Amino acid sequence: MAGRIVSLVFMMLLACILIYARMMHGNIIKFIMHIQPPRLGKFMLQASANTSPAIRSRFHGVRGKMLTVAILLALGIMALMLGAGAMLMERVRVHFATSYISSHVELKRLNLFIPVQRELVLAQKMADSPATRAFMRDDANPSLQKPFFADAESFRKLFTDHSYFVSSAQSRHFFFNDDIKPFSAQPRYKLSATTPADSWFFSSLKRSDALNLNVNHDEHMKVTKVWINVMVTEGGRHLGIVGTGLDLTRFLHDYVRNSLSGVSSLIIDRQGAILAHANPARIAYNLAGKKAQDRQTLAYYLTGEGDVMALNEALRRLQAGSSRLESLPVTLDGKPQILALAMLPELGWFTVSAIDPMAGHLIDSKLLWGMAIAILMLVLLTLLLLMLGVDHLVLKPIARLTGNVRQLAAGNYDIKSAMARNDEIGELAHVFDEMAQQVRTHTLELEDKVSERTLLLSRANSEMAEAHKKINDNIRYASLIQHGILPDRVLQQTLAQQHALLWLPRDVVSGDLYVFVPTRSGYLFGLIDCAGHGVSAALMTMLAHAAFQNALVDGSADNPAGLLMRMDALARTRFSSDAVATRISSTMDAAFCHIDRQAGSLTFAGAHMDLYCVDASGVHVVRGARRALGEKRVVEAINHTLPLSTALSLYLSSDGLLDQSGGEAGYGFGRRRFEAVLNQLQALPWTERSAYLQTVLTDYQQALPQMDDIAVFGIDASLSLPCEVKK
Structure with a gap:
């Protein structure tokens, strides 16, 4: 809409310029005939031909020019204000969108941090328990099993999922207990490095991270679960891994769902892999020890120039702790959007929210356009009053002074302005009267002074030429003597x-x-x-x-x-x-x-x-x-x-x-x-x-x-x- 309004104002401005040019130079319309549509050119030519000489003379005067300038100025201000209003509206939208999405991503981060942080603290306490370390050193010792499982069962009751698992690095036994299956002090199975499903365990042992989280999505059950894996260490040696699971199915469903149109939310890890998204096909499942595919990363869907580099730089600042929240304009899924990021350092995750700055719910466009039109009308009224005041106070007195100047130029040195005013125009009239008197006096004296100065200048030139000739003759004579x-x-x-x-x-x-x-x-x-x-x-x-x-x-x-x-x-x-x-x-x-x-x-x-x-x-x-x-x-x-x-x-x-x-x-x-x-x-x-x-x-x-x-x-x-x- 803003573009159409600016185009209309521009056409009006062009029409005024052409009409004024016809008043000043009649041949311009004939030239416009070749570059404008035939009907428009003929209409402008006919309209200018029917204009009376008196009206055309008024346009040639200062009053006509000021009227034209006022109209052009009004139209120019209108075009500028409309263009500036459109640009301002766009900037306001971007500002509100940035503020909104920054608050949105921070809220999402807190909603995600609180439940996961609780499970993470409990899992770390379980890993730091002396009974857990003793059990990891020899899980087959009955004297160590009893205190460990007693301690583990107390943690199971505190875990939200009411489950825990223990995997020993020495025996490779995997223990698991929850509310569904009967309690067992025996290993459920033995982990194998050749089994793809057990790769998470062996890859986690090779890493230096104290904990890691693995998102597991079951397509058949339609369940998304986060497994919290905490490393049990003693003297710098990995004894095994303990942890629990957290069902995030409903939470993630609520996280990626937004009530406002144009707003989307997702979760990524340190490498930019998508862990939660409204589209399940974009989620990178079971990432422990593996690398996400390109289609499962946020960078894949950023198509703007420099977007990926800006994203990596924002992630770097968040991980370094130099910034708590980052926002940047990007092109996401082919649309310009504002991206906001916040980090969960405990999980190594980033909450990401994106918003379309042109979303209609951010700001009421009608209110801004109403204010712009009101300001425009006020400017036009001010210009009109200013033009009328200038015509009465300035243009008419100047027209009278112009007539006096013409009489003075014709040789009437006795002319007087007869204008009594105590402002700049009155001072100009007084100065004009003094100038007319001085012109009369100087005209009488000028010819005598010019004749006298011309005679003196002619004599001086003759003397200089004679002196120059003598000097040159003497130098040439000296040259002849020297050659001799x-x-x-x-x-x-x-x-x-x-x-x-x-x-x-x-x-x-x-x-x-x-x-x-x-x-x-x-x-x-x-x-x-x-x-x-x-x-x-x-x-x-x-x-x-x-x-x-x-x-x-x-x-x-x-x-x-x-x-x-x-x-x-x-x-x-x-x-x-x-x-x-x-x-x-x-x-x-x-x-x-x-x-x-x-x-x-x-x-x-x-x-x-x-x-x-x-x-x-x-x-x-x-x-x-x-x-x-x-x-x-x-x-x-x-x-x-x-x-x-x-x-x-x-x-x-x-x-x-x-x-x-x-x-x-x-x-x-x-x-x-x-x-x-x-x-x-x-x-x-x-x-x-x-x-x-x-x-x-x-x-x-x-x-x-x-x-x-x-x-x-x-x-x-x-x-x-x-x-x-x-x-």
Whole structure:
């Protein structure tokens, strides 16, 4: 019923949405014609076509929209309340069902526990009797039989069934006396391990349980009897079993019978085997020493996902004593039900009760639906009153203010609202009047201010463009001057096909400077890396070039260490004494190498820059001094003299290449990668080495920006080259 009501409300809500959409957008109904039944679509189209323009205009206004929103809100609340009511009713049913079935299973447990507990206590007392233990040790001794049977007969009178049995583990004799058969002190028969009917005795001896109960159902007599088997022990040794029977036929019949429809009761053991059920075919009879079939277990009839696991977990908690009662939702016999379980720890049994939460006797559905309808009507009445109040207090004053705004937009700045109210609407009207006055004042002043600001902005843009042009022109001119001091022409004349050069300024001008000077016996080449980059570093290169030229005049090209020492001294004289105090970096990394073709050797000296020698055996690094030129402590440059060899290549590199970030992790290029690239360059002709080195750097750098000026200077110093020295 709840589902049908929700569906009806949903159709009403859809109809209202379509009608409102037609008022707003007429073409929607034509589209609905294709997806709705023909009669419904034609009816909606005809109804919307017959609607007058005045009515449609009202729907376009705030009042029409609020009416539509109120209707939609009412229908939405109705649908939500009906849906929530159905869900609430279902939860209430589940709650009441859980509470009821929990109390039911506890009552069933007490009804079962009281009669069985009495018989169990009496059987345990009989097993603990000294006469019983003495008789079990030697049941053929007449002196022990008399006191035992006297004691046993007293217990028989107390047992509800007025019967008892004794079975000896030593002699395997089975004694039994009741009210029906005459008393006998002789064994009724001897137990045999090969007899299936006697398997309960031998299996019980093998178990460690102090007692166990066996449900025996006689199909012919239609009698269900519980046999209480209590183990008689002495010093940890099993002497035998004593016990009694309890006729549970009428009790179990009353237990599984329930007066309420949708409620069922059963009894299971620790393994989940069914011991009592309204359907006798599901009961596991004579379980002593045997395992119940699947159809005789409760888990077999649980078909919901996770039901068996939840049942086992509930049984585990009950056996552990962490819970006295468990309830869980399951699907039993294909129907959703609430299952409640309680344990009889003395018997190892579980009383189980199940209930259908949708059973009609749990709660009166008519009462809940009546309350829901009353609440719904109250909500609808509240919405109606709220809509009328909003229309009178809000919508009509806003409509008047809307007309005033239209006149203000048309240029009538003298308009006034003439609305005297002491609420938010009145405050809005007062603010509107002030706004109209301010708009009139600002309109008169706006054009003058815009013209003035536009003129100032145009002048500022012109000045910035002129300043930017001058700065760029100066930087380009500085770049031309810097290129003028580079030894490109003499380098091409001397080593046109035997050198490689990678010179990449980070900005337009660079802080790296390479030098090349022919000498009488060969030539001198070197690299200078000034601190920083950009214009300041470029100015440093001019100072470095002047210092290098002065060092050549004062020293000798075949003494690179002397050149470095002289440049260090000249550089120190160029800066003021407070350069260090102001933290201005004025250091230079530098290295020079003189190639003596006549002597077949090279002389190298470096200041914080190394020489990379590459031949057929690999890359060999000649370390320069640890300090750079211009540092606080004077550099101690040392000449390193090495012989020239076949296919020898020499390289100098600034730290811009080694520190350049790139790769997947964004690490620096590094010395190892640089040395690997130098090994690869050895297999290429000198005319291709610069381009290859550029490609390797670009691939490694990827999209990361260049961090510093980059310079790599390499020459062919092979011993086999002819000595062509030019002054």
